[in-house]
Amino acid sequence: MYGRRLVTIEEIIALVSPDSDEELAQLKGWASNHEIPVHPIQVGEDINPVFSKETEYLGVTLGGDGTYLEGVRQFSPKEIPILGVNSGTLAFLASISPTELTDALDEVIQGNAKVDKRQQLEVRANDVHCTGINDVMIEHIPPENPVDRKITRLQVFADEEFVGEYEGSGLAIATPTGSTGVSLSAFGPIHYPKNNGSIQVVPLHTHRMGVRPLILDASTTVNVVSHKAASLLVDGGRAHTELSPDDVVTIEGSDTPALVITTSFDDDFFTSVSEKLGWSVREDRHDTGKQHLIKNKNDNAERDFISHSLEIAAEAARTAGQPLRELHGQTELIEFKTDKSDIVTEADYKADNIITTVINNEFPDHTIRSEESEEITGESKYTWLIDPLDGTGNFAHGNPNYSISIALLEDDRPIMGIVYAPETDELFSAVEGEPAQMNGNKLSTTNRQSLDECMLLSGYDPDGEFLSHCYRETRGVRRVGSAALNLCYLASGSADAVWEYDTYPWDVAAGVVIAKAAGATITNASGGAYQLLSKGTSRNELIGTNGVIHETLLSHLEDEQNLQKSENNATD
Template sequence: MHGRRLATLDEIVGLAAPESAKIIDMVESWAKSNDIGLTVLDVGEDITDEHIEREKTTLGISIGGDGTFLEAARSFAPFQIPLMGINSGTLAFLARVEPLDVEDALTAVYRGRASINARQQYEVTAGDINTTGINEMFLQKHPPEDRYGTKVGSLHVFVDKEYVGKYFGSGLIVSTPTGSTGRAYSNGGPVHYPQNNRTLQIIPHETISAAVDPIVVSQDSEIDIVLDSDFDIDIDGGRQFERLESDTVVHISGANQPVQTVRTPYDDAFITAMVDKLDWGLRTVDNDGPRSALEDNITSSDFKERAARVAREAARSAGEPLQELHGQVENIQYKTDKSDIVTEADYQANDIIETAINSEFPDHIVQSEENDQTVPTEGYAWIIDPLDGTGNFAHGNPNYSISIALLKDRIPVVGVVYAPEPADMFYAIDGRGAYQNDHKIEPTSRSQLDESMLLSGYDPSGEFLQAFYHETQGVRRLGSAALNLAYVASGSADAVWEHDTHPWDVAAGLCLLREVGGKTTDQYGSSYELSFNATDQRTPLLASNGSVHEQLISHIDTSDLMSE
């Protein structure tokens, strides 16, 4: 899940430690004032489908210390619910929102200003144990029956079936990046920056050898540990604790489902938390370093880069509910029910995008098909279509898209077209080129009609199809004007004809085409301009790679299209 999607937050489900009543009251007050549902359970209670409505956008919260957060992480992970930790404990690395910041942090989440990061979990099986953890698995030699017995033992470790060797000592730790600041750190293990870090590390505990170092492995690696004597296994600081007999094989690997953690502007950053809680020695809490050096070269183009980043984040976030609701559309037989889902999809996507833009650029107008805002003739404004290709969407066809454009003086300077089903992200920045999934794109160089593949939008009388079908390699209709323009810009087609256009359908695509050197006109060859006047006069568009444009105009001139 992307953090921007939490702008459509419907409900909060929490796990709370004892003596959390004051913080619960604060959360309840905030939820009530924002018309958000709230369910709070005592830590230790199971979270089930009765508590979470999967079709709703849900935020999980823990109220307590890191112990409560770890318990909540295991409860929410199967539902892939993002989790925010509110700290009422002491030494907390995971629950980072302080009680005084609770309402502000929740507001930041609701305004789409939170980020969601994946925290690696591990899976462990040993004897009757089959569970997951987010912190660390600790094997410690089981105490001897009498005080004179040996307190050390041997463990044989394999990684992906390769024999690492025999660890002789009092134990062994297998830690995630999240757990790297716990027992692993106390035993000389490296600190791992935990956000989106998909690794595991093996750390010896009081090993009788000076030449044994920690080993870092991939989340996909298979770790097998064969016990030569009895050891106690401790999962995440006592969440599960059992004695394992000699010859038991402990199997550990990265879990497929990470924990989705929510970070807000009110959290301490990871290194700051290290300094504050562990006296990390390279800086003080308030020392932000020579940050001004990073900002010396900020120009207006960096503003456009930022706008493009926000637009891409908003598009990806809006794509999530569209995909989920699209899956429901495919299973519905009745038109009225489909219409309701399409309306809900449009609404959710529009809400996410508008919230993201308003949060980052509060002074900018945002016009969409869903509102009646007017784009000013001067200055910056946004124009969006949260669901272009509604007909396709309603019939289970994946050819639909999200279109977001930033305009300056009514000219597109940033354009984003996102197709959620193939996860294709097209974007362009004025003067910086155009890209598809971060790879620079360019149109075809074909200049002859009989070599060209054309796309068509709405063609009510079929005149465009009749005029060009036999003169070209074919005419295809995809059902999304934004995608049509993106495909011409990226070289998947040579030209597109749109019988009529609205600015929210084509603004982003026009930016893409301009950046790759394409050409856009009306059917007469006159320059195409976005029309913001609410009139009945249609605004046709002919867009091409540029090379074949004159032949297109010449052929249109001899066709019935000129009489439409």
């Protein structure tokens, strides 16, 4: 899902190995055509001089796996996703060929690539404190005298619990991305590395038949104590030191993953394992099953277009929620307080860019109307209504009650809705005629029948009219500050009724679908049909209830308004 966020890339930092001039020229040419600046950095140099926290970067490595590992070391702490281009002779991690570079980059900026989170290790020993994506090798130092002892003894502890003492040529403490060959040589498993958080302790040339690799959770703290001097290498020498007797090496899963980009031009993991390590389970066998999976997926998409649209909208909303959460955290920091409007503008832009690009790529013939950008006109009967940030006032003041609203209309009738609250990770969704859900759980309105038992939500109330009419007769009137969330809270039973003084289509379209699917009744203030796309009116009033109290609430409001008019006439 993170891959959808790649549509917001603003600049590229390229780590360039020697003899990669042609690949760099190719990258620069493509980037120039897309008006994306490129910062070439030679391997061994630091990216900090060209890095800015406010910029969305793509990290590209041009070289082999050594260059890629250097990219991981520099890009990962800054949460920059990495695309590896293999301009060397052999690579396992950097798998995009130079001939496919521009096509892969097109896929990336269209949001169609994937970003996998790869577990890293954090290593502390002597003067070494670093992270690594592959492994930590602790090995015996060869003796000067060829007849001296050639094995080492290493004691291992897991969360201070003694695991045992390993005798042999050393240990590899590996991530799931780490050397599969090393694991296999010790009769260990093949780890599928994508989004896999674990640590593997692999004995090297063990002198005991019963010793086997050990798999631990990534949260485990592994301590290794060497009886004699030993050599420590992280990721094949990216960091290294010599250990003295009784030195302690501490290894644990890093909180910062490496963000690895994979495209349709990469070999998948099991193809690479099969080709490079001779994995026999694929020998003389054809991948016919995958074709059936693809066919079934396509058939389902054709049979159920609306469900497919719901899936895409949910992906877009969750992805757009990531930059909103990041920027929301800055609004109350002292150094950003004078620039709140700029932060809100940036948040609106980033979220809108992600959502509209994802939907336009997936449904190029659909019309897209967003509060924050120009309309994209399509030729089909379908229209998307988008509010990338509903509740901007809340957002600007650090309040968590803001949301993303995405609705699909068929001939101006809303048929699908997604509302996502990034701060609480609540995804409300519904398709017309099907149950409403929140994170997969079915929603239903309340069944309260008396106003004095009910909690009401109010939208913008310029004269305090709704509050004054309903506060005493109910258990309270609250204002959340997001029309989309108001309707979702009605759907979930957190409120019994909602009133909105003035609505815009993108504010409420998704929420109306969700509330109705949960059993709500939605009308205008007179009890007539609520028209989503009102024309020729100064405002578009909405009342939504659990259905049971709808007529009671409408009658109460009408009575209060009539009473108010009588009092005003008497005063005049």
